[in-house]
Structures are given as structure tokens and as C-alpha cells.
Amino acid sequence: MALSPAEWTAVLLSLKVAAVATLATLPLAYAAAYALARGRFPGRWLLDVAVHLPLVLPPVVTGYLLLIAFGREGALGAALDAIGLSVMFRWTGAAIAAGVMALPLMVRAMRLSIEAVDRRLEEAARTLGHGPRATFLKVTLPLSLPGILAGAVLGFAKALGEFGATITFVSSIPGETQTLPLAIYGLLQTPGGEDAVVRLALVAVALSVGALLLSEWLTRRAARRLA
Amino acid sequence: MTVADTRIEVAVEKRLGETRVAASFVAERGVTALFGPSGIxxxxxxxxxxxxxxxxxxxxxxxxxxxxDAATGADLPPEARRVGYVFQDRRLFPHLDVRANLLFGRHRADAAAFDRVVALLGLERLLDRWPRRLSGGEAQRVAIGRALLSEPKLLLLDEPLSHLDRPRAAEILDLVARLRDELALPILYVTHEPAEIERLAARRIDL
Incomplete structure (x- = not known):
């Protein structure tokens, strides 16, 4: 039941891609969640739609859009090219695809917890001498921590399982962009790959269940603490 | 906490839905009670x-x-006003223990003042507790302590006896009387109970 070196490579690559995707998306997702929960500005609905788009679009379309944006002709691709960077067919590209796909789930979890923060506590902080920024850091942010954690774990699980956008955007290169789901798919196309498929599928199940349980546990713990 | 006597002049009005809220009074050292039925x-x-x-x-x-000042448009934000506001619903920070709640104010009192307030309010045994583990009376004392330790120029108490049983209410009332005597702070005290105003020898403002 031991994993082969190639299988280990896929598993570790998956963990790296998902971790980087989650951490890089976290601040962005929180900012979007905060704007959606609290902001009253024109174009708010547009932000709402943009954030949710990866959730409802076919992943292959999301991958295609990333391909256009980050290709040499694309605005983001040209900018990265100018500083000598490319994410095309690199693991960083896989992390971008995973992060984009994880974004809506992360924003939803965070938005709910920001909306649940009692604004009267923020008022109390203001009367105690703290300006809006300090009030955010000392009250709003810590009180929305359960949602940040839940969103991060959910996003991580989603990033770990991402398939369609990744394979469209950065293809499936062993050791570079071939994450766990891509490796499983590849093996399914290969005669005699069944045993490896079973092993990797079990790893995928274990990681996903683990992430869900962790998310549940973190949420409960935080809810108990803040009750 | 030993500031010179403060004088607060208030003349405000505001329309809230169907009701018009208006008040005009001057508050100085001692307790000034804002009196009137609920909803006013x-x-x-x-x-x-x-x-x-x-x-x-x-x-x-x-x-x-x-x-x-509505005439000039002047409007200091809450954090610049130095009021110690004890809310009716207390509003202790659930993610901080009692000690951290007491020390939350930006203009923090020194260690000696902290010890004095803790002793005055009998909070010694509560410092490491979490707000959710406090009884109503304890939470009220912590809320008062938090307000006092932010070095305010005046104290706002919003029906501090509500949600408390009789013995607890009497205890808090005694406490407010002590604050009145031991601190130079003016206290604005909201209530609909004439007995409380009498007990505190407060100046009564009818709304």
C-alpha cells in the first residue's frame, strides 16, 4: 500500500499548490468578504458576481480565461513577463487556478462571520478611544476569526481537489503541475494504473475528510469561545 | 482620575421615526439623571x-x-470624546478575558489606578474569567470598570440596574453612589425609576 516516488511527488505537489493557493487568496478573500458584508458602494453587485463566478462557471472556462489573462498576450501575463516571471505550465500557475476556484467558498464563509460580528461591540471600542482601524484590528478581525479559519480550510480542500481549471490552464506536467486529481486522471487513462489510482484516491479521500473535520472542529471551538 | 471638575452642556434634538427626541441640560460633578418612560x-x-x-x-x-455643533458642522468622533459608556447590554468583548476587557481603553490608566478600580469594584477574583462566565452583576461591574479605566471625562450609565435581581441591583446602586463620592467624574444616569434618583440624590432631568 506504500506510495511510489512518483505518487509521493503528486501528493506533495498537491499539498504545496493548495497551501500556497489558500494563503495567497486569504487576504484577498477577506477584503472581498468585508466589502460585501459592510460596504455600500456602487458596483457592489459586480464584485459579488465576480467573486461567485468561479463557483458557477464550468471550470474549463475559468481555466481558459486564466490562459487568456496570463498568456503572453494577456495583460497579467505581459506584466509578469516584463519582470521575467511566467506562471504558464508552472506550479505557480496551478496555485493561481486553485486559488481562483477556492475564492468563492472562502469569501462566503468569511462574509457570514463578518456579518455575525456584533456592531455594538465595535461602537463600544470606539467609545473606549479606538479609531476605526484599531477597532477593526482589535474587535472585528478577531471576532470573525472562526469564518477565516473555516474559509481557509474549505478553500484548502477545494484547492486540493481542483481539476478542470488547472488542467486547462497549466496542463498536466508530472512534478510541476500534475497535482493529485490530475495524476489520478492520468493513471485512469493508462493501462495497468488501477492500483495506483486506488492508492491516490484513498489519499485524496483521507485529505478531504481530514480538512472537513478540521474545519468543523475549528468552527465549533471558536463558536464556543465566543458564545 | 482626579481631573478638575467637568461641565457638560447638552442641547440636542433628533427625529427617530415617529418620535422626536430632545433634551437640554447641563451636567456637572455628581449624578444627573435622565428620567422618563421607556421609548422616549x-x-x-x-x-x-x-x-x-x-x-x-x-x-x-x-x-x-x-x-x-450642528451650526458649524463640528462633530468629534466617539474615540476623541473621552466618555466612559456603560451600555445597558454591557457589551463586554467575548474574545477577551476580564483583565483584557478592563485594559481595552486606549487611554489606559496606570497600574495604581487599575488596582484602585479593581478593588473599588471588587473584581480581584474575576480578572482571569471570560465574560460568558460572569453573572449579570459581575458583568455590570466589569463594564463599569472598563469605562472608568479608559480615563473618561464623564461616565454614561444606561439603566445599570436592568437585568439584575434585587440584591444585585442594590449592590450596583451602592457602587454608583461610591463612584459619585470618590471620583470627580460627572455621571449621566438613565433610568425610569424615581427611587434610584432619590437614592443617588441625583439632579433629575425629565424627558
Whole structure:
């Protein structure tokens, strides 16, 4: 039941891609969640739609859009090219695809917890001498921590399982962009790959269940603490 | 905490839905009670003094410093007003223990003042507890302590005896009387109970 070196490579690559995707998306997702929960500005609905788009679009379309944006002709691709960077067919590209796909789930979890923060506590902080920024850091942010954690774990699980956008955007290169789901798919196309498929599928199940349980546990713990 | 006597001039009005809230009074050292039935807007007046709610018209000045003036558009934000607001619903921070709640104010009192307030309010045994583990009376004492330790120029107490049983209420009332005697702070005290006003020998402002 031991994993082969190639299988280990896929598993570790998956963990790296998902971790980087989650951490890089976290601040962005929180900012979007905060704007959606609290902001009253024109174009708010547009932000709402943009954030949710990866959730409802076919992943292959999301991958295609990333391909256009980050290709040499694309605005983001040209900018990265100018500083000598490319994410095309690199693991960083896989992390971008995973992060984009994880974004809506992360924003939803965070938005709910920001909306649940009692604004009267923020008022109390203001009367105690703290300006809006300090009030955010000392009250709003810590009180929305359960949602940040839940969103991060959910996003991580989603990033770990991402398939369609990744394979469209950065293809499936062993050791570079071939994450766990891509490796499983590849093996399914290969005669005699069944045993490896079973092993990797079990790893995928274990990681996903683990992430869900962790998310549940973190949420409960935080809810108990803040009750 | 030993500031010179403070003088607060309040003349505000604000329309809230169908009701018109209005008050005009001067508060100095001692207890000034805002008296009237529920729903007349007593809490709104405290909110306006604290800067949490903006009056439609009027003026709020403390020792000649303008906190709000509709005529000039002056409006100090709450964090610049130095009020110690004890909310009716207490609003202790659930993610912080009692000690951290007490020390939350930006203008923090020194260690000696901290010990004095803790002793005055009998909070020694509560310092490491979490707000959710406090009884109503304990939470109220912590809320008062938090307000006092932010070095305020005046104290706002919004029906501090509500949600408390009789013995607890009597205890808090005694406490307010001690604050009145031991601190030079003016206290604005919202209530609908004439007995409390009598007990505190408060100046009564009818709304």
C-alpha cells in the first residue's frame, strides 16, 4: 500500500499548490468578504458576481480565461513577463487556478462571520478611544476569526481537489503541475494504473475528510469561545 | 482620575421615526439623571453624547470644548470624546478575558489606578474569567470598570440596574453612589425609576 516516488511527488505537489493557493487568496478573500458584508458602494453587485463566478462557471472556462489573462498576450501575463516571471505550465500557475476556484467558498464563509460580528461591540471600542482601524484590528478581525479559519480550510480542500481549471490552464506536467486529481486522471487513462489510482484516491479521500473535520472542529471551538 | 471638575452642556434634538427626541441640560460633578418612560429616547441621548449617533440639531460642549455643533458642522468622533459608556447590554468583548476587557481603553490608566478600580469594584477574583462566565452583576461591574479605566471625562450609565435581581441591583446602586463620592467624574444616569434618583440624590432631568 506504500506510495511510489512518483505518487509521493503528486501528493506533495498537491499539498504545496493548495497551501500556497489558500494563503495567497486569504487576504484577498477577506477584503472581498468585508466589502460585501459592510460596504455600500456602487458596483457592489459586480464584485459579488465576480467573486461567485468561479463557483458557477464550468471550470474549463475559468481555466481558459486564466490562459487568456496570463498568456503572453494577456495583460497579467505581459506584466509578469516584463519582470521575467511566467506562471504558464508552472506550479505557480496551478496555485493561481486553485486559488481562483477556492475564492468563492472562502469569501462566503468569511462574509457570514463578518456579518455575525456584533456592531455594538465595535461602537463600544470606539467609545473606549479606538479609531476605526484599531477597532477593526482589535474587535472585528478577531471576532470573525472562526469564518477565516473555516474559509481557509474549505478553500484548502477545494484547492486540493481542483481539476478542470488547472488542467486547462497549466496542463498536466508530472512534478510541476500534475497535482493529485490530475495524476489520478492520468493513471485512469493508462493501462495497468488501477492500483495506483486506488492508492491516490484513498489519499485524496483521507485529505478531504481530514480538512472537513478540521474545519468543523475549528468552527465549533471558536463558536464556543465566543458564545 | 482626579481631573478638575467637568461641565457638560447638552442641547440636542433628533427625529427617530415617529418620535422626536430632545433634551437640554447641563451636567456637572455628581449624578444627573435622565428620567422618563421607556421609548422616549433616553438611550439615544447618551448615544449622541458619546458620538455614536448624530443629532439633527443642537450642541454638545464639555469644558468649553465643542464635541458637536450642528451650526458649524463640528462633530468629534466617539474615540476623541473621552466618555466612559456603560451600555445597558454591557457589551463586554467575548474574545477577551476580564483583565483584557478592563485594559481595552486606549487611554489606559496606570497600574495604581487599575488596582484602585479593581478593588473599588471588587473584581480581584474575576480578572482571569471570560465574560460568558460572569453573572449579570459581575458583568455590570466589569463594564463599569472598563469605562472608568479608559480615563473618561464623564461616565454614561444606561439603566445599570436592568437585568439584575434585587440584591444585585442594590449592590450596583451602592457602587454608583461610591463612584459619585470618590471620583470627580460627572455621571449621566438613565433610568425610569424615581427611587434610584432619590437614592443617588441625583439632579433629575425629565424627558
Amino acid at each position: 429616547g433616553k438611550t439615544s441621548i447618551l448615544d449622541m453624547v458619546a458620538g455614536l449617533s448624530r443629532p439633527d440639531a443642537g450642541r454638545i460642549a464639555v469644558d468649553g470644548e465643542i464635541w458637536f
